[in-house]
Amino acid sequence: MKLFDVYPLFDIDIVKGEGCNTYDAQGNKYLDLYGGHAVISVGHSHPHYLKALQEQASKLVFYSNSVINTLQQQLAEKLGKASGYDDYQLFLVNSGAEANENALKLASFHTGKSRVIAFDKAFHGRTSLAVEATDNPKIVAPINANNHVTFVTLNDAAAVEAELAKGDVCAVIVEGIQGVGGIRIPTNEFLMSVRESCDKHGAVLILDEIQSGYGRSGKFFAHQYTDVRPDMITVAKGIANGFPMGGVLISPKFEPIYGQLGTTFGGNHLACAAAIAVLEIFEKENLVENARKVGEYLKAELQKIPQIKEVRGEGLMIGMEFDYPVKELRTRLIKEEKVFTGATGTHVIRLLPPLVLTMEQAEDFINRFKRALGA
Numbered sequence: 493m494k495l496f497d498v499y500p501l502f503d504i505d506i507v508k509g510e511g512c513n514t515y516d517a518q519g520n521k522y523l524d525l526y527g528g529h530a531v532i533s534v535g536h537s538h539p540h541y542l543k544a545l546q547e548q549a550s551k552l553v554f555y556s557n558s559v560i561n562t563l564q565q566q567l568a569e570k571l572g573k574a575s576g577y578d579d580y581q582l583f584l585v586n587s588g589a590e591a592n593e594n595a596l597k598l599a600s601f602h603t604g605k606s607r608v609i610a611f612d613k614a615f616h617g618r619t620s621l622a623v624e625a626t627d628n629p630k631i632v633a634p635i636n637a638n639n640h641v642t643f644v645t646l647n648d649a650a651a652v653e654a655e656l657a658k659g660d661v662c663a664v665i666v667e668g669i670q671g672v673g674g675i676r677i678p679t680n681e682f683l684m685s686v687r688e689s690c691d692k693h694g695a696v697l698i699l700d701e702i703q704s705g706y707g708r709s710g711k712f713f714a715h716q717y718t719d720v721r722p723d724m725i726t727v728a729k730g731i732a733n734g735f736p737m738g739g740v741l742i743s744p745k746f747e748p749i750y751g752q753l754g755t756t757f758g759g760n761h762l763a764c765a766a767a768i769a770v771l772e773i774f775e776k777e778n779l780v781e782n783a784r785k786v787g788e789y790l791k792a793e794l795q796k797i798p799q800i801k802e803v804r805g806e807g808l809m810i811g812m813e814f815d816y817p818v819k820e821l822r823t824r825l826i827k828e829e830k831v832f833t834g835a836t837g838t839h840v841i842r843l844l845p846p847l848v849l850t851m852e853q854a855e856d857f858i859n860r861f862k863r864a865l866g867a
């Protein structure tokens with residue numbers, strides 16, 4: 493059987509990882525400024541993480557959501573404390589799209605309405621509602637195009653208010669920092685105004701922190717740079733350092749109803765053990781603070797490079813916009829400098845490294861990056 497060929501691949505076979513480094517089958521070592529697309533939070537093969545997975549796997553990998561799972565309760569408690577959302581409720585799933593799908597569904601159940609406001613360049617995943625709320629017609633199939641979603645310009649609070657005033661909106665969904673959209677940040681004023689409009693018109697505010705959350709921005713959630721408190725927050729990617737998992741943090745104003753939401757695999761024992769280990773490492777190694785500190789250094793150094801038109805982002809979620817397409821530069825970075833980076837669109841390079849990136853590794857990256865630029 494052949495693989496369904498939907499991914500344009502770099503010709504590299506990554507077989508091993510350690511901290512912020514990955515290794516290919518030929519033994520070449522790569523500095524990982526991409527984190528497997530913002531997924532690797534505590535670093536590749538962290539010993540505490542591996543031990544937790546191994547110990548849990550030897551006890552129980554999975555049992556269904558029809559019995560008590562104390563690991564889910566432990567995770568909820570730890571996540572509440574780490575994030576400052578102690579009073580919220582946690583619903584566990586397996587991916588980011590699934591988290592958004594459930595958040596939108598719950599907003600619709602709660603309000604009895606069905607229109608959604610999302611933003612230009614938004615990316616929320618590839619399941620039916622999540623992809624409908626994604627501003628990329630190329631990945632929206634006819635079966636997903638159900639006119640539920642109105643797209644509004646990011647940071648245009650008046651446009652959001654005008655849509656909400658029509659009275660049929662169940663949810664506004666916005667990324668803490670837009671990732672795929674090119675590292676674009678919603679302002680405090682904007683989010684506070686959207687919060688007010690949602691309250692006024694009975695809509696639910698969902699912050700998609702799937703890429704920008706879990707410490708990546710230098711705060712636990714990127715929206716914590718602002719004063720907003722959303723009704724729901726969606727998480728995935730870094731939550732279990734590569735073990736598939738997602739979640740929805742749900743405000744106390746939502747009453748759970750038996751059977752209304754559900755999943756077979758969501759919150760399974762092995763995933764919870766991985767996610768608990770991640771939060772233990774966050775605490776022990778101060779990773780949110782590390783992301784802030786190393787991110788500030790990287791941004792300051794990148795801003796000194798004249799070839800870069802603009803540097804955007806917070807913490808270890810950084811976008812660099814160029815006047816020219818970055819494809820060749822990224823290829824040079826991988827082939828010649830052995831550095832993984834991400835991209836978005838044609839002109840933006842994205843840095844999404846593991847949150848354990850050290851100052852020395854950041855400095856090493858800057859040197860390799862300058863060499864690749866010929867700077």
Ligand SMILES: Cc1ncc(COP(=O)(O)O)c(C=O)c1O
Binds near residue numbers: 587615700701702
């Ligand atoms: C902001 C955001 N939301 C949702 C998703 C979808 O997550 P997943 O691929 O785990 O379904 C992504 C993935 O890149 C994302 O960046």
